[in-house]
Amino acid sequence: MITQKFDKDLKEYFQKNKTEITDNGFSERVMQHLPVRGRSYWIISLSAVIGIIITYLLKGFDNFLTQFNRIFNYLASIKLPFINLTSSIVILGLFVLLIIYIDYEESSV
């Protein structure tokens, strides 16, 4: 029958035998054996350049600025009388807590 004491002793036993292994050139050997990779960087750069050119040719920047200006003006004109400063802070606080909780749950895995 396994007792709680045995469980505790087993944990101590494994911890006692836990050894830090010194690098001794291991990392260097790994780095020397890494395959050549680097296409992704060029693909990202190339895609970004092509995207900028297409956006410029289609006058996308002008459209973007116009739409952005519209959204900004619309948001500035909105009046929400039922939301005061206190409730805004409370809602924002709850939202931040929710994000922290989700982050904690994910990092605890």
Next chain:
Amino acid sequence: MDNSGDLLLVSQVVLFNHKKSFDKLVKKYQSQIRRFFLNLTLGDKELSDDLSQETFIKAYINIASFKGAARFSTWLYRIAYNVFYDHSRSKKLSNFVNEDLNEGIDFNFDIYRNLNISMDIKEALKILRHEERTAIVLSYMEEHSHKRIAIIMKCPVGTVKSYILRGKEKLYNYFKNSGYDHAKI
């Protein structure tokens, strides 16, 4: 360095192929991964280093597939477990008749002596099946939660618990039969 530090290094590797960032990750986790393999292979240092190297190379090749849903270390252990599992399977095929997946490995007793690890831990781990050994090592030595072990071994949490329970029972009997009072293990 916490998980967010790891994520930053991973993103530098993925986006800019920044090898120095990957080097930092290797340096940070080499001890854990090599110790994990050293325990799974029952002290075969050369094999442990080969498997560790394979693990880091696979991690580098597939680093873009790391989505950050779990910790980087969990993802790395998952690769390590797969590498060990593939190795054990190929070993089993070459040995053809071995029931125990780790039979046929040349155990190097001196390695444990050099690392100041007692002989008993190798002997104790030897009696466990490789799934039980993995679960016990991850839980009791590397102090991972059952949830993380389940992700690493890609099995339900309940299965991990039963591996640990069965492993503990075998270890309990082993220490009892070896004449140890469990207060002195």
